[in-house]
Amino acid sequence: xxxxxxxxxxxxxxxxxxxxxxxxxxxxxxxxxxxxxxxxxxxxxxxxxxxxxxxxxxxxxxxxxxxxxxxxxxxxxxxxxxxxxxxxxxxxxxxxxxxxxxxxxxxxxxxxxxxxxxxxxxxxxxxxxxxxxxxxxxxxxxxxxxxxxxxxxxxxxxxxxxxxxxxxxxxxxxxxxxxxxxxxxxxxxxxxxxxxxxxxxxxxxxxxxxxxxxxxxxxxxxxxxxxxxxxxxxxxxxxxxxxxxxxxxxxxxxxxxxxxxxxxxxxxxxxxxxxxxxxxxxxxxxxxxxxxxxxxxxxxxxxxxxxxxxxxxxxxxxxxxxxxxxxxxxxxxxxxxxxxxxxxxxxxxxxxxxxxxxxxxxxxxxxxxxxxxxxxxxxxxxxxxxxxxxxxxxxxxxxxxxxxxxxxxxxxx
Numbered sequence: 001x002x003x004x005x006x007x008x009x010x011x012x013x014x015x016x017x018x019x020x021x022x023x024x025x026x027x028x029x030x031x032x033x034x035x036x037x038x039x040x041x042x043x044x045x046x047x048x049x050x051x052x053x054x055x056x057x058x059x060x061x062x063x064x065x066x067x068x069x070x071x072x073x074x075x076x077x078x079x080x081x082x083x084x085x086x087x088x089x090x091x092x093x094x095x096x097x098x099x100x101x102x103x104x105x106x107x108x109x110x111x112x113x114x115x116x117x118x119x120x121x122x123x124x125x126x127x128x129x130x131x132x133x134x135x136x137x138x139x140x141x142x143x144x145x146x147x148x149x150x151x152x153x154x155x156x157x158x159x160x161x162x163x164x165x166x167x168x169x170x171x172x173x174x175x176x177x178x179x180x181x182x183x184x185x186x187x188x189x190x191x192x193x194x195x196x197x198x199x200x201x202x203x204x205x206x207x208x209x210x211x212x213x214x215x216x217x218x219x220x221x222x223x224x225x226x227x228x229x230x231x232x233x234x235x236x237x238x239x240x241x242x243x244x245x246x247x248x249x250x251x252x253x254x255x256x257x258x259x260x261x262x263x264x265x266x267x268x269x270x271x272x273x274x275x276x277x278x279x280x281x282x283x284x285x286x287x288x289x290x291x292x293x294x295x296x297x298x299x300x301x302x303x304x305x306x307x308x309x310x311x312x313x314x315x316x317x318x319x320x321x322x323x324x325x326x327x328x329x330x331x332x333x334x335x336x337x338x339x340x341x342x343x344x345x346x347x348x349x350x351x352x353x354x355x356x357x358x359x360x361x362x363x364x365x366x367x368x369x370x371x372x373x374x375x376x377x378x379x380x381x382x383x384x385x386x387x388x389x390x391x392x393x394x395x396x397x398x399x400x401x402x403x404x405x406x407x408x409x410x411x412x413x
Contacts, residue, residue, distance in 0.1 A: 002063040002074065003144050006151050010048050010058045010077070019060050020045040022151070023075060026062050027130060029147045030073050030139065040073070040130040043111040046104040047077045047126045055081025055123065064147070065129075066139035072114075072131045073139075084119040091117075264412045267308045269295040269334055269343075276312045283320045289328035291316075298334040298341040302411040307385040311343075314378040315405065319347040324400065340391070340411040348402040354395070361395065382407075 005026055008019055023041035032040070044060070051058035058079030065072040084090065084105075095106050105126075109115040114129035273293055277284060284291070301308070312332075319330050331346045352361065362383040383393050390410045397403040 002065045003139075003141060005062040005064055005073075005144060005147055007059060007061045010051050010060060010079075013052070016045055016048045016052060019048045019075075022062060025151070026064070026073055026147065029150075030064070030071070030130075032073075032130060036130065039111040040075075040128070043108040043115075043128050044075045044077070046108040046111075047075075047128065050104045051077055051079045051081075051124075054084075055079035058123075064139045064144045066141070066144070070131050071139045072129050074130075075128045077126045077128075078123060080123040083121050084117075084124055087117070087119050264302060265305055266300045267303045267305055268300050269293075269308075269332075270299065272309055272312060273332070276309065276316055279313065280316050280320065284316075287320055287323060287328050289320065289323075289330060292329070292331045294331075294333040298336045301334075301341045301409060302413075303340075303409060304385075304389075304412060307388075311382050311385060311407070314382050315345050318378055319349055322349045324348065324350050324402075337408060340409045343407040343409060344404065345407070346402060346404040351399040351401050351403055352395070352397040353399050354397055362393070 006022060008015060008022065010016065010019065020041045023044040024037050027037040027040045048058075048060060058077060058081075060075055060077045063074040063076065065074060090102050090105060091109070093103065093106055095103050095110075105117065108126070108128065109117075112128045113131045114127075116127040118125045270293065273291075277291065283289075316330070319328060326348060329348045331344075333344050335342050335344075354361070362379050386393050386407055386409060389412055392408045394406040395403065
């Protein structure tokens with residue numbers, strides 16, 4: 001059932017301003033968010049202004065509908081003008097291409113959740129409904145009576161005071177739009193970076209898949225039926241192994257790009273390192289590596305467990321793989337930060353020449369040395385994992401001395 005809240009005559013510009021204010025006020029009473037209040041009020045004022053311009057006068061009635069499946073507020077604007085000629089064609093106009101008068105109806109319809117217009121020689125009736133409530137709202141008669149009393153008891157405002165209120169509302173909306181713009185820009189930056197990473201990845205993966213496939217085709221073409229050529233068999237085996245590593249690298253990258261299936265829990269660094277050392281026990285023992293741990297300042301972190309283990313696993317694996325002639329020494333320590341934990345990882349391996357490789361160090365499928373075997377995705381994966389939740393990675397290194405990585409890990413809520 002629709003219950004009338006208030007009624008206004010539209011006879012001058014200040015009546016249009018008051019209609020806008022009443023629309024904002026009633027939408028606010030209904031619990032509608034500020035942007036949606038503005039959409040409703042702007043649609044109302046557009047039609048009221050048309051009413052004033054083309055019919056010279058009219059009226060507007062605000063209703064609250066508490067009998068529909070979804071609560072709604074409605075503005076009904078009526079005039080007794082000559083009606084609108086060619087209404088169907090007006091409603092088909094595209095505001096992006098049309099230049100001229102008569103766009104008020106188009107804009108009002110676009111701003112409305114539900115829009116109805118009827119026009120004839122006896123005048124025009126427009127109904128604008130707002131149903132997009134930010135929360136479930138009960139529009140009982142008692143509540144609506146409270147709205148009506150508030151409006152009736154409200155002191156009249158001068159034009160100057162009304163404009164001040166409108167200006168304050170516009171400033172508030174502008175600030176909210178600015179915040180939304182910042183959020184959109186941040187999302188756009190992430191999207192651009194993701195696209196850039198995907199382009200680099202596509203180029204690298206196509207190259208890495210093409211080379212072993214070419215070798216396989218060539219080897220197979222050279223082999224005669226029933227012939228056993230150890231040399232060609234070796235080429236095929238190496239090509240197959242390379243393909244296998246590339247495809248597994250692809251799977252790993254796709255996995256870190258979709259963290260939704262990972263488990264968030266309080267990760268204990270000491271326990272996690274026990275698991276990592278157990279996984280690398282053979283290589284650690286064979287290289288007589290010494291791992292020094294200090295997690296006393298920050299023992300735990302709410303994080304994706306799979307990510308945390310993968311970060312440490314890749315670092316240990318790289319240290320073993322790219323060790324120098326000296327006994328391998330690794331130091332890992334943690335300390336608390338405002339957003340989570342800073343993890344510092346240092347080894348005394350062969351190091352990285354950052355003057356030559358700083359721009360490539362975290363790119364996928366980029367190897368910085370011919371020492372050891374690998375596909376060049378470990379550091380890319382680590383960086384992606386850390387940045388997925390707003391963290392960051394810093395690296396410092398000296399060739400022949402070793403490398404230090406500093407991870408600012410942001411806890412998962």
